Amino acid sequence: MIDAAGKIRDLSGVVPDIARETLSPESLKKLSVIDANALPLVEGAPRIGPCVGSVGKFVCIGLNYSDHAAESAMKVPGEPVLFMKATSAICGPE
Numbered sequence: 257m258i259d260a261a262g263k264i265r266d267l268s269g270v271v272p273d274i275a276r277e278t279l280s281p282e283s284l285k286k287l288s289v290i291d292a293n294a295l296p297l298v299e300g301a302p303r304i305g306p307c308v309g310s311v312g313k314f315v316c317i318g319l320n321y322s323d324h325a326a327e328s329a330m331k332v333p334g335e336p337v338l339f340m341k342a343t344s345a346i347c348g349p350e
Contacts, residue, residue: 257292264302265295275310305348314341 257265270290271278278287318337319325325332
């Protein structure tokens with residue numbers, strides 16, 4: 257969790273992982289009332305990972321807009337191009 261001063265706070269004592277159940281409306285409501293300053297401060301320069309965990313499938317849609325097709329030097333398909341990616345392709349903001 258990021259506090260009002262932009263410092264990273266440790267949520268591991270509150271939730272085991274930022275996964276499907278943690279992102280439910282009920283869980284997000286509970287997280288929204290946590291006082292970030294009461295959580296332990298994360299020291300150092302931690303690596304920011306993906307915003308979700310425990311992903312079962314990663315289904316993608318390719319060439320789903322005309323600019324993407326043009327960048328790929330391909331025609332816009334008549335139907336969506338679906339493909340799978342390994343969940344290891346999910347990465348953080350860096």
